[in-house]
Amino acid sequence: VRGLRVSLSLLLVVLVAPGRSVGAVPTVGTPKEPASSSSAPDEPAPPTTGERALAAGAVVVPGALVHGAGHFVTGESKTARRLLLAEGVGLGMILGGGSVLALTGASRYLAGPAAGLAVGGFGLFLGSFAADAYGVLSPDADAAGRRRRTAAGAESELGYLALSGPHVDEPGYVLQRVSLRAGSFRVTPSALFSTRGTSARYRVEGAYRFLGATPSASGHGTSDHLDVVVGAFHHREPADYVARSSMELQLDTRYDLGHVGPTLRGAFFDFSIGYAAAHIDYDVNGVAVPGDFDSALLGRFGFGAILRGAAYRGSEASLYYDHRHDDLVGGFVMRGLGSGAAGRFGFDARWYFTPNVGVSLHGEVGSAWLGGASLLFREEGPAASTMRGTR
Amino acid sequence: MKLGRSLAVGVLSLIACVRPTEERAERDLEIGRASASGLAVRVSGGLAAVRGLSADRLTLWSSAPGWDLELTSDEPRALTVELQNVMRSAELVVLEPAGVSITPLGGDIVTQKRYGVALQAGVTRLRLAAPGAEIDGPFTFALMSDVQEAIGAVQDLFQRMNQEPNVEFLLGCGDLTEQGSVEELERYQRELRSLELPYYTTLGNHELGANPPLYQDYFGRASFHFRHRGVAFTLLDSASATLDPLVDGWVDEWLTAARDSVHVVGMHIPPLDPVGVRNGAFASRSEAASLLARFAASHVDLTVYGHIHSYYSFDNAGIPALISGGGGALPERFDAVGRHFMVLDVDARRGVTGKRIVRVDTPY
DSSP states (O other): OHHHHHHHHHHHHHHHOOSSOSSSOOOTTSOSSOSSTTSOOOOOOOOOHHHHHHHHHHHHTTTTTSTTHHHHHTTOHHHHHHHHHHHHHHHHHHHHHHHHHHHTTSOTTTHHHHHHHHHHHHHHHHHHHHHHHHHHHOTTHHHHHTSOOOOEEEEEEEEEEEEESTTOSOOEEEEEEEEEEETTEEEEEEEEEETTSSOEEEEEEEEEEEEEOBTTBOOTTSOOEEEEEEEEEEEEEGGGTEEEEEEEEEEEEEEEGGGTOGGGTTEEEEEEEEEEEEEEEEOOTTOOOOOEEEEEEEEEEEEEEEOOTTOOTTOEEEEEEEOOSSSSSOSOOOSSTTTTTSOEEEEEEEEESSSSEEEEEEEEESSSEEEEEEEEEEEEOHHHHTTTTOO | OHHHHHHHHHHHHHHOOSOTTHHHHHHHTTTTEEEETTEEEEEGGGOEEEEEEOSSEEEEEESSSOEEEEEEESSOEEEEEEEESOOTTOEEEEEEOTTOEEEEEEOSSTTEEEEEEEEOSEEEEEEEEOTTTTSOOEEEEEEOOOOGGGGGGHHHHHHHHHTSTTEEEEEEESOOSSSOOHHHHHHHHHHGGGOSSOEEEEOOGGGOSSSSOOHHHHHOOSSEEEEETTEEEEEEOOTTSSOOHHHHHHHHHHHHHTTTSOEEEEESSOSSOSSGGGOOSOSOHHHHHHHHHHHHHTTOOEEEEOSSSSEEEEEETTEEEEEEOOSSSSOOTTSSOOSEEEEEEEETTTEEEEEEEEEOSOOO
16 A cells, blocks of 8 residues: 555645655654765665565656656665655756757758767666666665775776678777876777788877866865866778778766765766867779778766775776777667667676775677677785775 | 776677668568569569558569669469559550550559559560650659658648649658658658659668668668669668768679760769768768769769768869758758758759759748
């Protein structure tokens, strides 16, 4: 009966947003949430298994439309309202970007910014839904949220990527990557070599961190960061007679969802936006072929969580959308009218099983499927030395 | 988190199909073939869609200026062959056997012709061709794409095209309709009755709203190749922002066949969008560049595209490229183009010798 009452009153609660719990049983007038996620809250007992199950259902119905519904059921009304607000802002951005595209016929002057706005809106929309699910289903958000953050001074990655798709000529790549940090600066050279030895992709990134953890600073207990990234890559595919070189500039951010509510500690939202200018070279035997200039909107959003348990700090998993169409996996193709316009979807997980050694898993779907695994090795910076013994 | 990830991957697995074009490519192989009532039909290259077949009547929608028709009958019969979407000067003639008689019966409109054919039992081969079509020489064709929701105003374009002297056919790069429904496809063919030119076209992404897509039932193959006066034309199905591997194989054959000819290649979604951040292009930049490299290696002379509702003239892989999406669908603003079609002059010996844009109304 209680569950039915909660379900029936849910939409009303969302609309009137009274700011009191409906699913849990805190004393009326007693705030269930702390004023801020970083303060030490007087937190009530966590929801029972039954309440959590009911909330999980509410995440889907009506939560698919009314984001935060799961948190309303567990009594986290402030968090719920914030997720609902994020959904609204996301929808507004989708509507705004989509309207510009529709009303201007994707004008050459406005299509890039409008598409970027829409991508960001989709990120907020999907992210607020995922956050609702995370907050309801994660039983130990607080434990994850209290993990210390740092940035490794040096990290290397060696892995293998497998590709499958109708236009895949090179089904396997070896991945090598090194990331070096000094203070707020980072440089990351990487390379992909096809196992057949005919295709290669070289990339280098330089970044400056305006906000967030560095090897010498732990990032004030959150996973927030704000980086400006300058990148370049050269990708040659001799079997296809082509090579692509690209210069990129983007803003890369991470927002710790612990700011939104205590149940979301340990979760984060990634967003990056930027622009790439590229040149395509054609290497056709016996034919002099002029190259082509190309440009690309760089946009990426993801929702992720810090791994707990036996995982050491820096372990995390995320689901993401990446708008770029010029990687090993291109944009998303599908039946129907909209094939190709969207970018690709993927997941990325990294698990450090010692302070220095870990593994990562990657997966993507777009114009092809990609799956891969890597070995990670890192050397942490001075900030980590103060955290020895903690995960 | 693990549950969420599993769910997301599962959902993506269900909806993601990295080969969405397979069904259409395989359907292409069936176009121009049919059998009923003891009569089998086969059109060379699949260059005409069989719109109707009974014991005494065959209706074909032509996708190209000329092709061969093979009829296999299990008994002698009088057959009325109705040809739709054909050139004004085209004629249907008998190749073999010599004793088959064929009688012109006229047509209701200039792009329609009917013939009475007295079939013998066995195989009869006929040919549709315009006089002089096999002789290399100059000619003119029009180019128009992306009508979609503006079907109600398409007569403005057709009437203007009818005033153009010397244009032999209209080439299209897709998006005839908004969704590709039966009603829309039939409406388009009704509107075409006032156009005094045949319309040879591929499909666009807006023909993919029906499941399965119905376009090929009405307009024929999505990917095909034909020649006219020594110039090769290849139209490809890029409506899903990729080419099917099966089509890729045909492309190799057609590029090889036309390597020493003037060659015009058309498709709906261009491999590369001249405004890259817009992404009105192939899903994979890698696939796009690879395809253009093959075009360049095979000396393609001109590439024509639709999808973007404006006019662009640029080069891709050194090959002149035109985007002409002026059929009336939601126009690109601030481009000073508006509804339009192109008129292109080609010569089998000299290549593309002229192009001009014909504006039909005030640009935005």
